[in-house]
């Protein structure tokens with residue numbers, strides 16, 4: 001049985017629809033990342049669950065109890081904004097003891113959780129005297145000792161630089177798991193979400209786009225937006241000319257005939273998307289089909305990988321990622337052949353609102 | 363379930379009581395003159411416009427007084443801007459020793475008791491051994507600036523009391539300004555003057571404007587110092603005091619309502635206009651622009667030095683000189699009258715001799731301290747309630763704008779309003795005296811404390827801490843006690859000190875509402891009018907020393 005259930009929640013601010021009929025459930029101890037661009041309604045969603053904002057419609061259930069109309073202090077869901085909002089006028093132990101004292105819980109919990117995060121030696125420091133990692137641990141201990149079982153994190157790591165972000169998100173995940181917390185972690189950074197989540201929920205314009213395991217949503221995005229938000233893509237539009245045996249032939253704009261996996265109705269208007277790592281660069285047209293001649297217009301060396309920008313036809317540029325092994329394989333100005341493996345193609349119905357609207361962040 | 367109800371009820375209760383106390387103690391007194399005039403319109407009309415004997419004499423007088431007040435405040439603001447902007451520049455851009463002291467000096471006129479300062483200014487300019495007489499010029503209360511026909515001394519006092527508003531807002535804007543803009547401009551080859559005109563000036567223009575508006579409103583309502591240097595001229599606020607004492611309530615109330623309306627017309631639109639927006643800036647014609655830049659280039663860099671020196675000189679003459687003259691005069695008058703040599707004209711004689719002014723001063727000082735303490739405490743309480751209303755509810759924005767109004771209402775109009783509202787002619791709850799003083803001071807203290815508290819609420823980004831605390835199990839009331847108040851304590855304390863100092867030195871309104879409970883600032887006006895100069899010198903000195911101490915405490919606490 002799901003621990004947290006969000007059922008058909010909607011919320012508007014005047015004319016702005018921040019949440020539209022949002023439903024999903026989270027299991028006990030699960031780490032769910034809510035991913036979406038700025039303005040998608042992520043903060044609103046967390047605040048509705050925390051009880052800081054009343055939804056216009058829908059219900060919130062925690063452990064099978066309907067908490068929709070309970071005030072925040074009576075829900076076991078702790079809301080933490082960016083930087084964790086440690087109370088600056090309280091020492092570490094006072095911060096950690098805050099919820100315990102206010103809820104009248106036994107004080108042993110406080111010391112137990114201080115020890116759990118290894119901060120006994122910092123108990124009398126003020127938050128500003130701690131490192132980012134230590135602050136994060138104080139925040140976690142504060143939640144555990146307050147008796148809350150659900151942790152709602154609103155972009156906790158967004159202010160950090162990349163390296164610290166990577167280090168702290170891993171630690172965050174590990175501690176939360178060992179404390180048995182159920183976590184909803186909001187972020188607009190897809191890499192952050194994919195790397196630590198048990199499941200990812202993608203939100204756009206107040207609507208749930210997809211929810212699933214990270215590898216699942218990455219490999220099988222339900223729509224163009226999800227595909228684009230989880231990683232870079234090259235997009236080609238086309239019309240299906242034939243479809244047999246789970247294979248389709250698409251007349252692609254700027255490329256010509258393109259074979260892709262999947263059966264689609266003949267004559268339908270589609271969009272094909274490829275990720276940079278799925279394209280293969282050849283020096284000669286050694287595959288029977290889906291090979292296109294192009295010209296290298298730029299080579300970006302990034303250390304681990306090399307990104308090669310190829311102009312396939314007029315107005316159709318594609319990025320191809322390759323691992324870097326000893327030397328950069330292609331040079332600017334060279335003629336190359338790009339192979340689009342049929343099994344790697346993501347194929348979507350042509351979006352009614354047009355491609356650029358479908359990809360737009362807002 | 364009981365707890366749940368409590369939490370919601372607490373929240374509602376606090377918000378509602380916030381609204382109610384604001385209405386009763388701040389907004390109602392501020393707007394009461396309007397309702398008074400409207401309610402008694404027929405009799406007001408007859409008195410002011412169609413008196414059986416006097417005809418419309420009052421109306422004609424009012425127009426004359428208002429005209430002087432308007433001319434005075436407009437010229438004052440122009441001078442404020444010309445002198446205040448360079449001074450703000452000096453304070454922000456230059457690093458030097460005594461910077462803090464210099465800043466204190468600039469802010470002094472904001473906290474100084476106006477009657478004491480007015481008296482010090484009068485001494486500095488008109489005494490027979492003052493600065494002008496060194497150059498063989500005699501200045502008196504009746505010296506009038508030609509063309510604009512404004513009494514010179516009045517103009518000087520008004521500039522001294524209002525230029526800090528310009529300095530304050532402009533230096534605030536200059537501090538917020540990223541230094542990189544100016545650095546980039548000069549690294550692209552612009553002369554400092556060009557940089558100022560093309561980069562800095564456009565960016566600080568809104569702050570200059572809002573400073574100017576505050577200064578204008580303040581000058582329009584200034585009463586305490588003006589009364590001392592007025593001589594035979596009458597400004598609108600002074601007329602209100604005079605008419606109130608002559609028991610001519612109708613014209614006083616009408617003029618008061620006009621003044622309040624005038625202040626509203628000035629302050630409310632600017633509150634909305636000043637919300638940042640895009641502004642297209644028209645460039646100067648190319649030829650003129652090029653010529654200007656050439657002119658700026660040819661200005662020697664030592665211009666900055668000249669500007670700074672001039673700013674300092676201005677500060678010296680207009681703020682420091684009166685203080686020094688006060689000290690110098692108390693030495694002169696200490697044991698005997700410096701002119702006649704008579705012992706009866708000395709400070710010592712007046713204080714401790716038969717006039718026993720010492721007792722009078724001490725009594726007034728005690729009354730001042732008591733009223734300032736009471737009104738500040740009451741205001742803190744009201745402000746905290748108001749703060750929750752402002753921060754948590756949508757009408758907060760509106761209330762915040764409304765709270766600017768008591769700050770610019772002419773003080774004598776406020777005093778009149780208080781008497782008409784609470785006094786024997788109104789609700790008949792309070793007679794002039796200590797409690798009416800307290801309530802009057804609450805009207806302008808609450809906005810001061812709310813403003814500093816709101817500023818510190820915003821600065822500390824409190825909503826996120828409050829939300830976090832709520833979700834950790836704290837009720838609305840817990841949050842207020844454990845998070846909000848401790849975190850904005852500094853703002854509240856700073857505001858309270860400011861309000862306390864204001865209260866200590868308030869003259870115009872107190873004059874009207876104090877009855878027999880004379881406080882120290884109006885006492886000085888009385889002393890000057892009864893020509894007890896040595897006592898006036900001594901009392902002014904005490905008040906100014908007191909406000910210096912408050913300023914030092916404030917600097918210490920607020921940092």
Ligand SMILES: Nc1ncnc2c1ncn2[C@@H]1O[C@H](COP(=O)(O)OP(=O)(O)O)[C@@H](O)[C@H]1O
Nearest residue numbers: 013016018036037038039040041042043044045
């Ligand atoms: N208090 C509010 N009043 C009006 N509009 C709001 C308010 N809070 C959020 N919004 C709007 O609701 C939408 C969703 O906001 P938010 O939940 O903060 O998104 P996110 O956290 O994903 O950036 C945005 O368009 C935002 O402008």
Ligand SMILES: [Mg+2]
Nearest residue numbers: 042043044154
């Ligand atoms: Mg957000």
